[in-house]
Amino acid sequence: MPIHVAPASSPEPPLWPYCGSGAVEVRDPVGCRGRRVDPYGECLAHLADADRAAYLDGLVPGSRLDHRGTPFTGDTLWRLLDRLRDRATGEPRLGAAFFKDAVFSTRAVFNGAVFSARTVFDGAVFSAEADFGGAAFSSYAGFGGAAFSAGAGFGEVTFSGGAVFDEAEFSQEAVFRRTRFTAHAGFRQTRFRGNAVFDEAVVSGEAAYDGAVFAARAEFGRAVLDRAMFRGAAFAGVASFAGSRFAARADFEEAVFAADAGFDRVVFSADGAFTGAAFGARAGFSAAGFEGCAGFDRAVFSGRAGFDGAVFSGRAGFDAAVFAAEAGFSGAVFETAARLGPLTCRGVLDLSGVRFGGPVTIEAATTRLACGRTRWESTAALRLRYATVDLSDAVIDHPVSITAQARPFAGAGETDGAEPVLGDADPGVRMASLRGADAAHLMLQDIDLSGCLLSGTVHLDQLRLEGDCPLAPAPSRPYRRGLLPVWPAVRRTLAEEQHWRAA
Structure with missing residues (x-):
């Protein structure tokens, strides 16, 4: 019947x-x-x-x-x-298979199946689990617009032709762990309402996730992707790409990360483009390798941004980037980057232990700039606003200038002349410490030295000061010599004397 x-x-x-x-x-x-x-x-x-x-x-x-x-x-x-x-x-071994708009009301089990010719599941509806684990698609596989109401398992599947999941919808977990795409992998405008698991996936062609929506966790740990397109993608949950490798250009322009974004130990073999991306929580790029250009122009970081130990082999683009919290570059290497910024940082801009391999211009509006043990292997020009600078133990073997920028940087995110995340703070620049640094090649212009610790500075007599670089005034309280009050001479003092007198 x-x-x-x-x-x-x-x-x-x-x-x-x-x-x-x-x-x-x-x-x-x-x-x-x-x-x-x-x-x-x-x-x-x-x-x-x-x-x-x-x-x-x-x-x-x-x-x-x-x-x-x-x-x-x-x-x-x-x-x-x-x-x-x-x-x-x-x-099972199938020839050309056409399941367009088919409806699977119970569990659909295609485990280990071999699809030896063109396969089409476009618009198919899977009302229960869909299990394709270990299947092999020898030609084109189309799942465009398919709806997966329960779990979808594509783990260890091999797609030898193009695989298209554009505008598909996964209502629960979608697993593509250790899946191999030897040609195009299309997930444009795809919606992942559950976890999207692509750990250890390999895509030899273009991986297109433009406009995709990840409502839960997006896991791409240790994946190997060729040209990766995530332009305008939205990550509502944690996005983890730790240990992955992008063999060609990785495009995350205008992507939105609402939760933590982890790119720690990722290798970008070509350009890594995050222009206009928005990071709503922690953004981790620790020990990442940028072998091409690193583009973070106009990116917004609402939580801590960690580039600690990262290596930038080419251009490091942070033009008009905004860091609402700390920007950590501790131990990073900028091999050839000619410019860093102009950027805005509400927290600490941490360049401690950073090595700059070539001439560089740094433009930053930041509350604090940490340059402890920073090494400049060529000339450098630092143009700053709002900053308190710590140069303790910095290695300065070539001319380095630090200048207080009077006006907001062009394109650095200013609003009506005031950088938005820094508010109405004093835009002047203060030096906190030169301890252990060699000042022979250092020039300061319009830098407040009233609180600067100078003991232990090498070649302090060769420090070059230009513009207004005030030291702290001597105490002005009178003292008595016999019956008459005596006023101390008007002079300037080092911060160490201020500390000694206050002790």
Whole structure:
């Protein structure tokens, strides 16, 4: 007897010869949209038992299938795949397979199946679990617009042709762990409502996630991606790319990370583009390797941004970047970067232990600049606003100038002349310490030295001061010599004397 499965309703009939079972005038004039099984007048779900058996008996491994729009139960699918089972491998082997707009009302199990020709699941509906674990697609595989209502398992699948999941929707966890895409992998405008797991996935062609929405965790740990496109993607949960490798350009321009974004130990073999990206929580790029250009122009970091130990082999673009908290570059290496900034940082801009391999200009509006043990291997010009600077033990073997910038940096995120995250603080620049630094090649212009610790500074007599670089005034309290009050001479003092007198 026919298998009764509720057909997908639509006012428009499909383009293929369809079953029409269950059609009701006015309410459902189309009825079942399943593709007719030639030479019969019904789809696989609505065939009479004898006709279905005759059709299945005619199938062999590698047969072409066309079940577009067909409703499937687990039993129907199992019987279909069982007839396609390869005796040598024990797994189903399908030829060209067309399941466009098919409806799987129970668990769809394609584990280990071999799809040897073009395969189309575009618009298919999986109402229960969809399991393709270990399957192999030898040609194009299309899942565009498919809807997965339960878990979707594509772990360890091999896609030898293009794989397209554009505009698909995964309502629960989608697993692509250790999946191999040897050509294009398309996830444009795809919605992942559950965890999206791509750990150790390998994409040899373009990986396109432009406009994708990740509502939960996005896990790409130790993945290897060729050209990766995440332009405008939205990550509502934690995004983890730790240990991954991008073999070609990685494009995250205008992407939004609402939770922690982890790119620690990632290798960008070409350009890493994060222009205009927004990081709502922690952004981790510790020990990352940028072998091409690193582009963070106009990026906004709301939480701590950690680039500690990162290596920038090419351009390091942070033009108009805004750091609302700490920006950590401790131990990073800028091999050839000619410019850093102009950027704005509300917290500490930590350049401690950083090595600059070539001439560099640093422009920053930041509350504090930490340059302890920073090494400049060529000339450097620091143009600063708002900053308290610590140069303790800095290695300055070439001319380095530090200048207080009077006006806001052009394009550095200023609003009506005031950097937004710094508010109405004093835009002047103060030196906190030169202890242990060699001042022979150092020039300061318009820097407040009233609180600067200078003991232990090497070649202090060669320090070059230009503009207004005030020291702290001496105490002005009078003291008595005999019966008469004596006022101390007007002079300037070092911060160490201020500390000694206050002790």
